[in-house]
């Protein structure tokens with residue numbers, strides 16, 4: 431394959447050259463010098479990216495590890511939690527907590543749109559004894575691409591007069607969709623390095639409120655490695671990481687956060703993701719017009735995340751198109767997740783386009799035009815004018 435290949439899946443995302451280059455250096459001393467001295471600013475910048483003045487902890491882990499870190503710090507065995515699920519990733523977090531001994535009640539809100547806040551409020555109001563300790567919500571479920579309204583979740587808690595902590599999985603949305611931890615009254619934000627934060631996989635992140643820290647002081651699932659306390663303070667350098675630091679990842683993080691926070695600016699990053707998302711949706715809308723075998727998973731644009739779009743081309747079209755794009759165009763699209771099991775024929779009908787992190791117009795428009803070429807080559811019927819509609823949508827915004 432000549433030219434750059436493009437992994438257009440919803441994580442791991444494209445790592446900017448600058449971030450790669452930042453890692454390409456000799457291993458630093460972990461007892462003194464640059465990495466030790468850069469930690470104050472790095473921790474402050476991590477707080478900025480989640481829009482909090484409170485606490486953050488870094489783990490050498492992926493998103494699954496960050497889920498487990500959250501669970502370990504929040505719960506004692508047998509504690510009750512309410513998890514609002516809108517796709518496979520919500521279910522994943524719930525199952526991790528269940529396996530750790532948490533009594534998780536799953537409020538399954540389907541996978542074709544965001545959760546109805548009224549349903550959540552109703553369930554919280556019924557919990558008059560306040561048995562539910564934590565309300566767990568996925569911000570953008572990467573499998574369905576549904577985006578939940580976190581402000582509405584906070585309001586549901588407040589309207590019910592319910593004291594539960596609000597915990598949000600923002601692995602797929604942080605650095606893509608608007609998220610304001612302190613302003614929105616969020617107690618826990620779960621993140622990972624390899625999606626909107628433009629780093630390689632390897633770092634799990636946990637932001638937590640002072641209230642969460644006090645409330646969970648006696649959590650008995652907390653074990654030494656996962657304990658967020660010493661990590662947030664870093665009384666000694668190694669304590670930030672519970673052991674050896676992820677040295678080169680720290681340089682990657684410093685570079686990526688500078689790009690997001692100091693150069694482009696967080697609000698501009700959100701606006702770019704919104705614009706590119708609308709560009710993708712415009713093409714899908716044109717393709718699906720009069721062609722019901724093509725469609726987006728989330729009908730209402732307000733309920734869609736800006737970092738990933740889940741879609742369908744029936745009769746195995748999605749699988750054929752993914753294969754064609756990989757062999758003919760150097761583009762890898764995401765597989766469908768959680769829509770059908772791998773042994774069902776419908777598994778071949780789903781795909782996802784990742785548009786998170788280090789992406790711009792030529793990358794997204796290139797994917798869409800290549801999809802048009804692939805559908806032409808494969809004889810997949812579709813509405814016309816998709817690439818033009820996408821270009822016009824980007825141009826207009």
Ligand SMILES: *Cc1c(COP(=O)(O)O)cnc(C)c1O
Pocket residue numbers: 441492493494495519568570571572599600601602622631
């Ligand atoms: C990717 C993702 C995860 C899991 O992250 P891994 O790094 O794959 O373990 C969890 N939640 C959401 C919303 C994600 O997008």
